[in-house]
Amino acid sequence: MLEVRSMSKNFGGFTALNDLNLRIEKGQIHALIGPNGAGKTTLFNLISGSVPPSSGEIVFLGKKITGSRPHKRARLGIGRTFQNIRLIRTLTARENVMLGCHCWTKAGMWSSFFSSPIRPSAEESEIRRCADGYLEFVGLGHRADMWPHALAYGEQRRLEIARALSMEPKLVLLDEPAAGMNPQETQELNTLIRRIVDFGKTILLIEHDMKMVMDIADRITVINYGQKIAEGTPLEVRTNRAVIEAYLGEGE
């Protein structure tokens, strides 16, 4: 589904990612773990196209997308959430989710001027139905008309997930969705992520806390200092020497 080939990224003289290769298979939950500053978010930015790579290639669904603009990639089916929540504050929760529908709808500025002021257009109703559906799906149906900043932290994270899903992506990039959540919320989040995969989506999940991904990830890639240090099933990764030294030793 997604292939990242010898990807490198330098910021000035600093190497955030160094010759990284990654393959993500359809229908899997692929976790990307590594300590803070390892380059995980940078890899997400490279995949969704907000920063250009220093070298390397990205192939998505058999197409090279290395040079294409972020909105093109979104339309091809790459949706994402952000580590530092980036909801639009001037739009309600529902409108934020409706924003995600932008990439598969068409209405232009003129059509809003000429459309009926009383009845929404067919497309607008469709967008709204879709948004309400995903709000319900992440358990925020009752929060639809609230401003994002009025929501609890965990709810904001779930709202970001709903927005990413409303893009109808094939690949969903989740950047530390559990950050700041309590254990119970994290548990619910895991259930939610599994349900997303059941819908036929593929997930690339960044997680700082290794324990959390052990029971939901099909495959785990561990990076440190911009380099891949291990990859495999949760069991393989857990018993990998390099991982234990570089990662697990750190915080325990």
Place this chain on the structure above:
Amino acid sequence: MFSEYTESLFIMAGINIILGFSFYFPRSAGMFSMAQGGFMAIGAFISAALTVKLGMPFYPALLIGGIVAGIVGVIAGFPALRIKGVYLLLLTLGISEVIRIFFLNFSYTGGVAGLGGIQLHTNLWNVYFTVAILVYFFHRLAPTRMGRAIAAIGEDEEAAEMMGIDLTVTKLQVFGISAAMSGLAGGFYAHYSLYITSDNFGVAKSLEILLPVLMGGTEVFWGAILGSFVTTFVPEWLRFIQPYRMMIFGFIIVVMMILRPQGLVDRSLVSSIGLRLRSIRLLWFPRPAP
């Protein structure tokens, strides 16, 4: 209905509202444009040349002036796409001057001498009809696909792009439409002041436009409306203290910028007054039957 004097103030305020909208619109998509004074010149000179030199009726001439300004706006928008902040401000100031100096040297529309002999066509009705149409436009745009896209771009264009929003197309459209608004305001201005020179426009005009919109606020389009009325009428009400009136007006502005830097009208004020009442919005989005 009003005295001639009051009417003239209302007409000037109306033209300023249209100009304020043309500044607010790109602002809402995160673009601070100082080119509006230039786009206004295009609308003014083109529509006036059409009515004076070719004897065209006013309304088609006004529209053509607006459309040409809009087209120039789209072209001028290209270099503005990737530039932000103070650089965009300087670039758009430059565009404004380039257009002004073009008309200074363009002999067909009068060159240095300016263009006179324009007939009076601007009145309360056509100015405020235009204002009403633009209010309707903004009001309808907000709860639709492109309205949400513009709000997203205005706040976080990088995130917006990753949500699938085409920044190039959207920003150019916004820039072009706002330039067309300036062009319409220019057409009204020309057919009200009856004599125009390039000195009426350019950077000086852009700065003049800025005052009412900054005073009223740029978060919501209502700010341009209130700001235009305040900056048109308050100096007139202060006439009785003749020598000091502009000084006192300047003082009011300074105090206001300290106490309320976001302008008189901001988003929270509008939502508390209820101009964007949930119940009204629900009218537009009746829940689909289960």
